[in-house]
Amino acid sequence: MGESQTLSDLLPSFDHTALGVHLEFERMGNQQVSDDLQAQAIAHGARFEHLGLTLGTIIHDVDLQAAPTVELTQFLRNTLLERKVIFFRDQHLDQDQHVAFARQFGELDAFPFGKPGSDPYVLHIEHGPNSPGRENGFHTDVTWMERPSLGSVAQILVVPPYGGDTLFSDSHAAYLGLPDELQAQIENLYGTNDYRYFAKEPLADVPFGVDHPLVRTHPETGKRALYIHGGFLRHDSLYDATTGEALDPVASKKIVTKLLAQHGRPEYTCRFQWQPGSLAFWDNRAVQHYAASDYYPHERVLRRLTIQGDRPV
Numbered sequence: 362m363g364e365s366q367t368l369s370d371l372l373p374s375f376d377h378t379a380l381g382v383h384l385e386f387e388r389m390g391n392q393q394v395s396d397d398l399q400a401q402a403i404a405h406g407a408r409f410e411h412l413g414l415t416l417g418t419i420i421h422d423v424d425l426q427a428a429p430t431v432e433l434t435q436f437l438r439n440t441l442l443e444r445k446v447i448f449f450r451d452q453h454l455d456q457d458q459h460v461a462f463a464r465q466f467g468e469l470d471a472f473p474f475g476k477p478g479s480d481p482y483v484l485h486i487e488h489g490p491n492s493p494g495r496e497n498g499f500h501t502d503v504t505w506m507e508r509p510s511l512g513s514v515a516q517i518l519v520v521p522p523y524g525g526d527t528l529f530s531d532s533h534a535a536y537l538g539l540p541d542e543l544q545a546q547i548e549n550l551y552g553t554n555d556y557r558y559f560a561k562e563p564l565a566d567v568p569f570g571v572d573h574p575l576v577r578t579h580p581e582t583g584k585r586a587l588y589i590h591g592g593f594l595r596h597d598s599l600y601d602a603t604t605g606e607a608l609d610p611v612a613s614k615k616i617v618t619k620l621l622a623q624h625g626r627p628e629y630t631c632r633f634q635w636q637p638g639s640l641a642f643w644d645n646r647a648v649q650h651y652a653a654s655d656y657y658p659h660e661r662v663l664r665r666l667t668i669q670g671d672r673p674v
């Protein structure tokens with residue numbers, strides 16, 4: 362055994378039970394939605410179809426094109442908070458309707474890396490024969506922002522003939538499922554995120570490098586979540602926020618590698634198959650997502666809006 366390697370590096374314990382799912386479900390009262398939320402669904406004539414135990418629900422029988430009542434918006438927000446990602450079928454919102462829908466939940470965030478001349482509040486994620494999909498790693502959106510988006514609202518515009526599903530992973534369950542010693546180790550750790558993936562040079566008005574905790578507390582539910590983006594976090598940048606002390610870069614990368622494996626475990630995920638007119642609304646503070654890039658060389662187009670969020674703590 363090399364000097365820097367411990368037995369637990371060579372033979373890491375493997376949690377076959379995906380304990381985090383069980384703990385999260387228990388915290389949810391061993392039911393997929395609360396009695397109160399179920400009653401709200403009935404009152405709105407809506408029907409739930411759950412795609413996973415602790416996350417992911419299709420809400421049927423609501424029309425997002427019609428002007429929503431305050432009560433309906435509240436019902437959708439409550440469902441998002443309990444189920445972390447919600448879906449709708451057959452909505453076919455035009456851009457204005459899509460914007461109006463998302464605006465019920467907050468101001469929109471601008472995305473500075475869209476095509477020149479495009480509306481910064483409306484991102485088209487387009488892939489085809491010349492640009493295979495690149496969103497195929499579990500991530501939560503825009504962690505390079507000081508206040509990453511609360512949530513993202515995406516409608517599919519072009520559905521490929523096969524593939525192109527989006528998978529979502531429960532960041533609360535993922536956190537609860539980490540071994541106790543790893544939870545303790547990352548308790549106070551922060552790391553630096555930047556947008557080198559999109560631009561090599563810093564933009565004048567967007568900070569290049571913001572620090573976020575590896576564990577964040579959801580501002581509305583109070584639940585702790587594993588919060589990490591493998592493409593934006595500088596893997597060698599972890600430091601202890603209570604002492605300001607930086608970790609040795611090798612140790613930092615080792616922790617990041619362990620954590621990045623967690624969201625990908627299938628037990629923490631649900632999978633959404635897009636159909637024409639489908640819309641997804643995910644809570645970036647509670648889930649990560651992964652767009653399967655398995656439809657090449659076909660075209661897939663998604664229109665995504667992001668809603669302003671808080672600084673993670």
Ligand code: SIN
Pocket residue numbers: 486496502513515526527650651652663665
């Ligand atoms: C993303 O927001 O990262 C992409 C989601 C998708 O294309 O399904």
